[in-house]
Each structure stands twice: as C-alpha cells, then as structure tokens.
Amino acid sequence: MGSASETVGSVPEHTDVIVVGARCAGSATAIELARAGRRVVVLDAAAFPSDTLSTHLLWPAGVVELRDLGALERVLGSGAPRLTTALAAGAGFEIRSRFPDVTGIDYALCVRRPALDAALVATARAAGAEVRERCRVHELIRHDGRIAGVRYRDHDRVERELRAPLVIGADGRASTVARLVAAGDPHRSEPSGRDCYFAYWTDPHEDRRQIAAQWREGPLLGTAFPCDDGLMLCLVQPPAGYAGRGPGAAEAAYRAAVAGIPALHNRLRGCERVGRVRSATGLISWFRRSSGPGWALPGDSGHFKDPVTAQGIRDALRYGRLLGAAAAPALDDPAALDRALRSWAWRRERECAAMYRWTNRLARGEAMGPLEIELYRAAARDPRLAAATLEVMSRTRAPSRILDPARLVVLTARAFRNSRGRRGDLVSQVADEVRGIAEGWLQRPAHLSTAQQSPNR
Known part of the structure; x- marks a missing residue:
C-alpha cells in the first residue's frame, strides 16, 4: 500500500485552466484569466525569485503591458532606473532621442529576471491565481482528442494529476507542452546571424x-542598459561563430567583442563586472503552431525573435494577456474555445510578422550597409526620424513606415553618392528593402490550419 502522500497525489484535481510556466507569458495569462473569475493553477519548476537566461530590456510599450497587468508598481520597486533617453551610434553617426510617449509611458526599463518574474508571480497571486512552485510537468492527459490536463511531480516529488479544459504551455523555447502536442517544429523560422553574450557590471556613472x-562597430553590436540594484546589463552580439570552442570560449568572445567596440569599452570605464558571462548561441527565430484542441502556446514557446530588437518580454506579456482575455469566456464550450484560440494565434502572428522580419534583418551579423548608414546619417540630423525609429521598437509605427518607398528613393540616391566602393552592397540592400516593403503589403501570415488537428493520441 502506498504512503498517504502518494494516495492523495493519485486523486485528480480539477480547475478551469492550467498554466505551465509562471514567468512573463504564464503570469500574464494567469492574471487575465483570474481577473475574469476563472480558477487558474500555474505550475513552475522554479522557486521564485529565480533567474533565467534572458536579456530584459522593455521599451515603453512593454512597460505599458506591466502597467495594464497591474504589475508595474511592484516592478518599479526593484529600483531599476527609468530609461528616458535612447542612444544608437554607428558608422560615425550618433542618434540620441527621448523615448516617445506610449499611452502615458515615456520611459524604458531594464529589470533583471529574478525581480521581474517575482513581481509578476506576486501580481498573479494577488489576482487570484494559484501558483505552485517546484512542480515539473512531464505528461499531458488526453480525452476525446483534446488535451484535458497534466501529470506533474510536486516539490516533494509526489506525482499528481490536474485536469482542466485548457492547458497553456508558457514554458519557454524548450517547451515541454509544445513537444508533447507535437508542435515543436516551427512552421516559419530563420537562424540568427549573431550570437549573444552578456554580463552585469556595477555602474557608478549616475549621469548615464x-x-x-547601442553601438555598432563593423559586424559587432553592443549595448549598455542600466538596470536594478545599481547594475548595468552589457550585452554584445558578434557574428555567429565568433567564439571558439571549449572552456573559456564565452569569456574570450565577450572580452574581444567589448574591446572591439571602443564606445562600449569607454562606457565601462570605472565599472566592475559582477558574475560570469552568459551566452546564447545557435539562436533561431520562429513561429510555431500555437493552438489546438485544449492547448495554447504563448511567449517563447510559440514565437521567438532574436534579442537584437528586445521584443520578447513585451510580446510574452501582451499576447499572454490577450490569450487570457480570449479564452476566459469560452472555457465552457470546446468549439468556442478552439475558435478563440485559433483567432488568438492568428492575431499574434499577423501583428508580429513585420517585427519578425525587421528583427531577422538586424540579426544578420553583418556590418552596416550603405543604406543603413544613410538612415543613421539622416536620423542624426532629423529628430523626427530619430523618434520614429524608437516608435518602431515600441510597436506604434510599422517598420515599413521608416523606409517607405519615398524615403527609400532619397536615401538610395544619397548612398549611391557616398558609397562608391560599395555600390554592389547598396544594390543588394535596396533589393532586400524592396522585398521587405512588398512583404509588408502583400504577405499574410500563413494560416495555422494544422491548429485544427487533434493532438496525437
């Protein structure tokens, strides 16, 4: 006969929604569902506060999402400074601009994940969601062709069964839920041309x-984002394969890239590094099939972009929140729920497609081309154009409205005059921009028709 804890663990529980993963996408989804009066159980293998491999800049639109979720005051309690000014430099030109206002928010934030995620978990609990820590999901339950629950091991390693009409896999790029519903292979993907290395530094420069x-130097890209606890996130993205192999390769690549960007190296004077260099290599941007009968994939589990444009957390928060809003009124009707999930997945792909393409271009790991140099030159002289580029990052302006046909013609003519030795590069870059504009006008996200298929039995 089993122990008492094993007997209790064998009795299935029931709830309205199970969310696997309590970080950005999971907490956002849980908050919205709980606010709608739904019973939500969130399972996460971590104990909070805890860290995770992630960069964590939030443009103003991302801060808006924190505010709308009711988490902003808790996040601001971390002490992260309000970043009111953006600086981008490359090819001898420097663009400096105040962040534009997005529905009352005119600053960015960079908050390390232990503080950010703990604030989101606390907000989810305050909204009425039950968050169970140190619980690892290992199996999905199926009934009549639908996902109907999970089996997991709790903090005492007791196996438990939890049932619900909806299981949400907010468990990151290596999503267990995505794998178990056979949605692990993306239907749209592009490998990054950059690797990512970052570390934290003390930052005594209060005036900065x-x-x-962000700085560009040849094919190198580097950033400095002040964050909580008086620290600064310093990230470099050299071309893929920049590092060697073996012990110490990440450290060597990081040091070499920082040294190769003089302005970044200068920013770090008087700063002291805290902790080790972290790395993310072999990155692939993707869209996965993100909904099916009784399941959905918000956050990185369903859609991931290279960190070069710092969009991941904003999208996890926003589309987690929208998933909760879409699912909450439909949970009692399986057909209505499936329609709501498909509509949500379609909306995310449609709304994120332009930034996905923009990100993939910036992630190519190449030096600035003639057309990009002319864009920097123009933005350094024109405050309105500089502000417009920040609106793209805050998702209030489409990328196609920066290099629209009229501006493309003007910048191409200027680049032709100023790049006599690189006109072949110019022709290639202009052709690429024209393709991008055409995609923005003509291409529609591929409909996830396979989302209607039943999960494997």
Missing part, C-alpha cells in the same frame, strides 16, 4: 543611468 545605448 537614464540612457539605453
């Missing part, structure tokens, strides 16, 4: 702690 900065 309101500036989010």
